[in-house]
Amino acid sequence: MCSPLPLLILRLLLLTHPSLGRHLRHRESRKIHSVVVSTWNYTDANLQAWSVLKQGPRRTRQAVIQGCLACQNLRCGRLLGGSYGPDERGNLSLEAAIMDGRNQKFGAVAGMEGIRNAILVAEAVLQHTHHSLLVGKGATDFARVMGYKEEHAVNLNTKNVIGNWTFARCQPNFWRDVVPPPRTQCGPYSPLPQYLLQRPMRQEYPITQGEHDQLAFLALDSEGLIHVASYSSGARFRLRGRVGDSAVPGAGIYADNEVGGAIASGDGDVLMHHLPAFLAVEAMRAGQSPAKAAAKVIQRVLKHNTEFNGAVIAVNRWGTYAAACAGMDEFHFVVSGGKGFLRMARVERVKCQDRKDVVDGGPKGFFTRKPMKNRKIE
Template sequence: MSERRKFIKKSILGSAILVPGISGAFANSSKKELIGEKPLILSTWNHGLPANAAAISKLKETGSILDAVEAGVMDTELDMDNLSVGLQGLPDREGITTLDASIMTGDGSCGSVAFVRQVKHPISLARVVMEKTPHVMIVGEGARQLAISEGFPIEKEELSPKAKEAYEKWKVTSKYKPVINIENHDTIGMIGIDKNGQMAGSCTTSGLAYKMHGRVGDSPIIGAGLYVDNEVGAATATGLGETIIRVCGSFLIVELMRQGRTPQEACEEAVRRLVSKSKNIKDVQAGFLAINKEGQVGAYAIHPGFNFAQGTLSSNALIDSKSYF
């Protein structure tokens, strides 16, 4: 993660504003939440800054919030310094990199792929599932075959140099012990709203490092890693996917907002629910990010260290989230 942060600081986003203290706006479930101008793009972690920039650029080009959230995370899928998203990500225990992704719009349309190999942009393949098939999720070899049929390039199956180096070091002991805020986990989730109130979201990851072959996390599961509803708002998740799946985290947040909670209150309740259902919580990190139809923003995590990027047509800021502990 430290390498990725160095990369962000050197990125082309000269206009990005780093706001480490702005998280105070989220304290004590206050109603004084950040209210962003529309359009508004939110994305998880440091790599959200260049992702937001790509999303805003695409939004200006096409006017489509769906195009924007796809283009935004595609940028992260190509970031060779990011070892938790894209084919350059850290592999499973067998030394194979597999990818998961989902995409959703506020009218309920959605698509996802999981356990995908050799496809550079799983988020675009998830969009194909949404727009060109009668299904919501396609996995494994079926997803790869869909990619081939749609003309996606099939990449050579080999680890990136950084992933290979890390994997060789891991094999010395072969111990599975994720470190929070590093391997646990740096998925990118992105949610956005356009000037007319239309919403969309995307989520893409290479999954937990050194996971069991075939493991799938929350990112491609609609309602866990991502959920969007134009009538209410949107939410996305990052962290240890198993814990997020158990509480249907993103759907839970949207439903809490439907019942009248602010995005911040909903994120905090989702974390409390997750903590109550999880063991060894000191070794688990998970964070949620939400927006409602008014443009209010919420973010909350189990432990300190989770941050997110908030982008508009005129600004792009990195913000520290408050946390349970």
């Protein structure tokens, strides 16, 4: 039988030194809670990432990679499936990135045509080169060197998407200050004369549930290791050669084991202006909670882009997480693990900030159609 003496001594210490009890309770509350967080409501991809993470420590990289790989089919929507997100010339390309929270090393590819496993190629950039980002044909060539087979991805679905878009006078598109007017006609385009240039206006990329072209993952294990990753089929009807936020460090993803990590989703061109994932991590470094950090980042973006549609999820080094958003009724994201939860791959929702609470007036873009509100998920 164990002696009661050590227990009696501990009780006496707690009675005579209340601060010791507070210290012990604080240490208990600072336990790291393993978690996998992903943007939007694709539970299957999140669950696959979690199934890797729960196998043991130091599997955060494999976890976020597995999450991205799970979306290379229609389980994560048509656009991420591969054949429904062509550029304006009908070409299909992918981009992906991965970041290691231990040292902020980053590997990414963008505008990569003909290679399906973009996230694996991004990891190869991280592991086998001194570079951070490869694009276009160079990324495809590198993938072939790494042993990935080139595929002819354009199919009947892609051709139908481009055909319908052309029939609709190439709406929406990403041109401005050109002739003929891009809001009513297809190109080829030429620059407007200098004296006819208009005030720059931003047409935000509309977000519709189930029609997302980007997905991001964050994995934190019990040892405090963090990896983040992002995978994207690219904005539909983009100009050929466009690089999105998935491939830019700090825009779509960022991680630092000493602080935490963040993932973002929305109009990639706006996200690249502000680097919201990086800003959220730095806000937490300055002492802000994940909830306050995410909210502040969204407010900052809105001040410069009044019609912004998107979201940021911040996770601190202990596994506490929070999200903030704008441009939708609410933002959906998926979580496995975390403090006090037993149900995995649960869809969580956060109400988006009202623009009127952040900005009064300001420049507004021209909309061919208004951003669609989120449909209820069954």
